[in-house]
Amino acid sequence: MLTELGKRAKSAQRKLMTASSGEKDKALLAIADALEAKTAYIIAANEIDIAAAKEKGMSPSMIDRLSLSETRILAIADSVRQITKLSDPCGRILSGEKRPNGLVIEKVSVPLGVIAVIFEARPNVTVDAAALCLKAGNCVILRGGKEAIHSNQKLAEIMREAVSRSGLPGDCIQLVEDTSRASAEALMKMNGYVDVLIPRGGAGLIRSCVENASVPVIETGTGNCHIYVDKDADLTMAADIIFNAKTSRPSVCNACESLVIHRSIAKEVLPLIKARLDEKSVVIHGDEETAAILPGVLPATEEDYGKEYLDYEISVKIVGDIDEAIEHIMKYTSGHSECIVTENYSAQRQFTDEVDAAAVYVNASTRFTDGGEFGFGAEIGISTQKLHARGPLGLPELTTVKYVIHGDGQIR
Amino acid sequence: MLTELGKRAKSAQRKLMTASSGEKDKALLAIADALEAKTAYIIAANEIDIAAAKEKGMSPSMIDRLSLSETRILAIADSVRQITKLSDPCGRILSGEKRPNGLVIEKVSVPLGVIAVIFEARPNVTVDAAALCLKAGNCVILRGGKEAIHSNQKLAEIMREAVSRSGLPGDCIQLVEDTSRASAEALMKMNGYVDVLIPRGGAGLIRSCVENASVPVIETGTGNCHIYVDKDADLTMAADIIFNAKTSRPSVCNACESLVIHRSIAKEVLPLIKARLDEKSVVIHGDEETAAILPGVLPATEEDYGKEYLDYEISVKIVGDIDEAIEHIMKYTSGHSECIVTENYSAQRQFTDEVDAAAVYVNASTRFTDGGEFGFGAEIGISTQKLHARGPLGLPELTTVKYVIHGDGQIR
Numbered sequence: 050m051l052t053e054l055g056k057r058a059k060s061a062q063r064k065l066m067t068a069s070s071g072e073k074d075k076a077l078l079a080i081a082d083a084l085e086a087k088t089a090y091i092i093a094a095n096e097i098d099i100a101a102a103k104e105k106g107m108s109p110s111m112i113d114r115l116s117l118s119e120t121r122i123l124a125i126a127d128s129v130r131q132i133t134k135l136s137d138p139c140g141r142i143l144s145g146e147k148r149p150n151g152l153v154i155e156k157v158s159v160p161l162g163v164i165a166v167i168f169e170a171r172p173n174v175t176v177d178a179a180a181l182c183l184k185a186g187n188c189v190i191l192r193g194g195k196e197a198i199h200s201n202q203k204l205a206e207i208m209r210e211a212v213s214r215s216g217l218p219g220d221c222i223q224l225v226e227d228t229s230r231a232s233a234e235a236l237m238k239m240n241g242y243v244d245v246l247i248p249r250g251g252a253g254l255i256r257s258c259v260e261n262a263s264v265p266v267i268e269t270g271t272g273n274c275h276i277y278v279d280k281d282a283d284l285t286m287a288a289d290i291i292f293n294a295k296t297s298r299p300s301v302c303n304a305c306e307s308l309v310i311h312r313s314i315a316k317e318v319l320p321l322i323k324a325r326l327d328e329k330s331v332v333i334h335g336d337e338e339t340a341a342i343l344p345g346v347l348p349a350t351e352e353d354y355g356k357e358y359l360d361y362e363i364s365v366k367i368v369g370d371i372d373e374a375i376e377h378i379m380k381y382t383s384g385h386s387e388c389i390v391t392e393n394y395s396a397q398r399q400f401t402d403e404v405d406a407a408a409v410y411v412n413a414s415t416r417f418t419d420g421g422e423f424g425f426g427a428e429i430g431i432s433t434q435k436l437h438a439r440g441p442l443g444l445p446e447l448t449t450v451k452y453v454i455h456g457d458g459q460i461r
Numbered sequence: 462m463l464t465e466l467g468k469r470a471k472s473a474q475r476k477l478m479t480a481s482s483g484e485k486d487k488a489l490l491a492i493a494d495a496l497e498a499k500t501a502y503i504i505a506a507n508e509i510d511i512a513a514a515k516e517k518g519m520s521p522s523m524i525d526r527l528s529l530s531e532t533r534i535l536a537i538a539d540s541v542r543q544i545t546k547l548s549d550p551c552g553r554i555l556s557g558e559k560r561p562n563g564l565v566i567e568k569v570s571v572p573l574g575v576i577a578v579i580f581e582a583r584p585n586v587t588v589d590a591a592a593l594c595l596k597a598g599n600c601v602i603l604r605g606g607k608e609a610i611h612s613n614q615k616l617a618e619i620m621r622e623a624v625s626r627s628g629l630p631g632d633c634i635q636l637v638e639d640t641s642r643a644s645a646e647a648l649m650k651m652n653g654y655v656d657v658l659i660p661r662g663g664a665g666l667i668r669s670c671v672e673n674a675s676v677p678v679i680e681t682g683t684g685n686c687h688i689y690v691d692k693d694a695d696l697t698m699a700a701d702i703i704f705n706a707k708t709s710r711p712s713v714c715n716a717c718e719s720l721v722i723h724r725s726i727a728k729e730v731l732p733l734i735k736a737r738l739d740e741k742s743v744v745i746h747g748d749e750e751t752a753a754i755l756p757g758v759l760p761a762t763e764e765d766y767g768k769e770y771l772d773y774e775i776s777v778k779i780v781g782d783i784d785e786a787i788e789h790i791m792k793y794t795s796g797h798s799e800c801i802v803t804e805n806y807s808a809q810r811q812f813t814d815e816v817d818a819a820a821v822y823v824n825a826s827t828r829f830t831d832g833g834e835f836g837f838g839a840e841i842g843i844s845t846q847k848l849h850a851r852g853p854l855g856l857p858e859l860t861t862v863k864y865v866i867h868g869d870g871q872i873r
Contacts, residue, residue: 063791067814146836152825154835159817161847240671244847259652263672265848286870293872379475401865402479405571413564413868422873423566423864424558435573435656435861436677437849449847452835453813456825458698460705461834 051235054223055242058163058188061220065186066160068217070137076221077180079211081129084176087207088122094199095172102170102196110300115170115197125173128427129180135426138444139186153455158448160186162244165236166429167258169250170196175204178249179222181429183212185447188221190243192236194250195228202226237262247442249430252357267437269430272302272385273357274415277374277400279391280311284318286412287390292325294388294414300359302431303386303418307354307364309374312338315367319343326363335365354381371396375403382406384433386415407433407440463647466635467654470575470600473632477598478572480629482549488633489592491623493541496588499619500534506611507584514582514608522712527582527609537585540839541592547838550856551598565867570860572598574656577648578841579670581662582608587616590661591634593841595624597859600633602655604648606662607640614638649674659854661842664769679849681842684714684797685769686827689786689812691803692723696730698824699802704737706800706826712771714843715798715830719766719776721786724750727779731755738775747777766793783808787815794818796845798827819845819852 065073084091095117102112117125138158145155164187166178175191182189193201205224213219225232237246237258246266248258258266276294278287294305310318319342326333333339334349346365353364354377368374378387388410389400397411408418418440420428425443432438438446477485496503507529514524529537550570557567576599578590587603594601605613617636625631637644649658649670658678660670670678688706690699706717722730731754738745745751746761758777765776766789780786790799800822801812809823820830830852832840837855844850850858 063815066817148834148836152829162817260675265677265846267848283870289870289872297873397867403475405478405574406863408864408866410866411868413866413871414873416873417564417866417871418864422560424560434677436679439862440864450851451818452820452830452852454820454822454825454829455809456823458695458701459825459829460702461709461826461828 050227051225051232051239052242054190054225055163055239057220058190058223059242061218062160062163062188064218065183065188065221068186072215072217073137073184073186074133076183076212076215076217077129077133079215080176080180080208081126083207083211084122084126084129084204087203088119091117091122091200091203091207092119094203097199098197107196111170115172115200117172117200121173125176129176132180132184132427135184135444137184138448143450150459151457152459155453157451157453158445159451161447161449163188163190163242164447165190165192165239165243165246165264167192167233167236167246167248167250167254169194169254172197172200172204174249175201175224176208178429179208181427181444181447183221185444187447188223190223190225190236192225192233193228198226198228233257234261237264240264247430267430267432267442268434269432269442270302271357271383271433272304272431273307273355273381273383274303274305274386274388275307275309275378275382276305276388276390276415277309277371277378278311278314278318279371279389279393279396280313281393281396282314282318282390283392284314284321287318288321288325290388290390290412290414291322292328294416295326295331295363296329296361297416299361302357303416304359305363305388305415306356306358307366307381309377310339310365310367311371311374312367312369315339316342319365329361332362333365334362336367338367339365357383371399375400378404385431386410386418388413388415407431462639463637463644463651464654466602466637467575467651469632470602470635471654473630474572474575474600476630477595477600477633480598484627484629485549485596485598486545488595488624488627488629489541489545491627492588492592492620493538495619495623496534496538496541496616499615500531503529503534503612503615503619504531506615509611510609519608523582527584527612529584529612533585537588541588544592544596544839547596547856549596550860555862562871563869564871567865569863569865570857571863573859573861575600575602575654576859577602577604577651577655577658577676579604579645579648579658579660579662579666581606581666584609584612584616586661587613588620590841591620593839593856593859595633597856599859600635602635602637602648604637604645605640610638610640645669646673649676652676659842679842679844679854680846681844681854682714683769683795683845684716684843685719685767685793685795686715686717686798686800687719687721687790687794688717688800688802688827689721689783689790690723690726690730691783691801691805691808692725693805693808694723694726694730694802695804696726696733699730700733700737702800702802702824702826703734704740706828707738707743707775708741708773709828711773714769715828716771717775717800717827718768718770719778719793721789722751722777722779723783723786724779724781727751728754731777741773744774745777746774748779750779751777769795783811787812790816797843798822798830800825800827819843
């Protein structure tokens, strides 16, 4: 069954690969129009998912993620239209050279091929992932969570019809309707059909893909992000950045999870930080020195330092110098976003050189690690691996390259 | 044991990551000098491997691959010196922008980290892989075949001492001395220590890595390369290219394995091709039409079309038009190198657009898919996957990126 779906995707890919930017944009606009026209149809299906979720006692925040209102559907359609305004990442001649023997070698950007996306209970990802893949000339195989299956079925149906009406193969977008664990695992091993697998979701899903997939995976999303407050920091700026990075949206991967504080300014800055974090009742886990300065904080365990709280919680470690700070960060980093707050030139230089992460910040909130904020226009996730792409995955990251070589009979 | 080795590599990586180009080149020159100075020492160890190989009845061509003479060692040392002349792929600002909010975002090339290389019985790979990784700021964990273990031990020892003497950590280069299957499998699952695994060797080794690895893999090397002779081909050029691509070095991945011939010129070109291939006694497997034109060729089975012979053998398929040719190639391609011979503008355009492979040629031998021939100066393998890198892997492909962001207190 999945193999059948893979075959259809591969066959559609042959057509999509050579589609012009105009044809792809036409399909995207058809998707946006169809989503708008069928708002009531989508909401009716979504209500079935929500009723089931309520019955199962799903948390209100999860139900909120699952819900599609008219406003939300219009926003989704609008974001599809926005994608048509971005430039086509395919067909760019990235470099080229005429070799001494007369061969002309060009390196050209081309679609990755068939991209599988495994995600959880957010039906907006269904449209988002399909539209981004389509824009970059890729077929997509979507495997969403069972909680959103009715919504996803309708969304996929509407998108497939729209693409087909626009003249491209509807099979460019495939939904795996079987939401069992077995279907996800089968997708992870579809070598020959799936060129890349992108998991979007919690740490458990991502770990399962990394451990089980034999197709290439782009690991996304886990963010144990640190902010180091250096001895030469502007302390008010530090407290403002920390407040923003921790509390503006605690559930996302670019939120700050851990603070590293230079001993010489700890007594001065920690009360400032705590005062800000108290506004949102953030729970602080600190080492002994932190507890001596901020009585009543919870003790920070080894586990706390390694934890992505994704909540109003933060850990604190006090260090003697920047080397110790970097050592601590490199021990616990998930390679997402790390920040130093300092006015010291050499300290920021050492930090940006020695900290190995997708994004390294000087004097700015880690919350900026985001395709939109980086100016990419769109994003399909944030890569925390080093192969292929690191940081926000925009349209160019959904392409690969092909060498095209023109000769006149050269032999070697 | 492997974990210990991984820890040492990771710790060395911290230092190597920030080493200057000068420091890395100094270490490479020290390696080249030490290899030259210790030629006799290396040859003595190599002789143990060769004696064992002969006793096991290894084929002369395999023994040749395993052998290190003084000339070969000098050539290896020289190729290490050549690497110092290439530009450092790290620390390049690939793009950058000042965002409307004042954040300056730079995309910088940085080392991948720790690269594991699993390879077979060619001790020159030991030095080659280590030197390329070092130049790009990466630590390497080498796991060679048991046939070359004595040679590899000495080579690794010499390189580690040389790097250490030059001032960088000797642990940048690690050799897995346990050559059991278990050690290879353990290496494939060293998430957290190994950033990328590059297998170099036969199809079995590569398949095993793709199937079993949980660390990211760059798949290299399988080449079922086709040459399509179009109806508008210069037939003498076609025969010359085919002769070169098949016979100049049949054991390599960029050698041609299969011919696709347009029906309208088949009667004219096949005898020309056969006359050239007969010079090297190439065995031809053809479909029925081919057999009707070239009496006595062996029948081509489904298996033949999918096969990388790596020998003086080739398959032939006759097609009615270019669409059928592309269809056939896309069915059997391993995504390595594909060629069209034609004088027809539209045909070459369709072929280069629709054939999805690392390298697509017009009127030139597939044998040019090679880092040296592409002007990369050096190569660690040829990627046939789409993620991260495709085609010859040069020094830039041994790096990843880091976003470095400078602000003055920006929050979101």
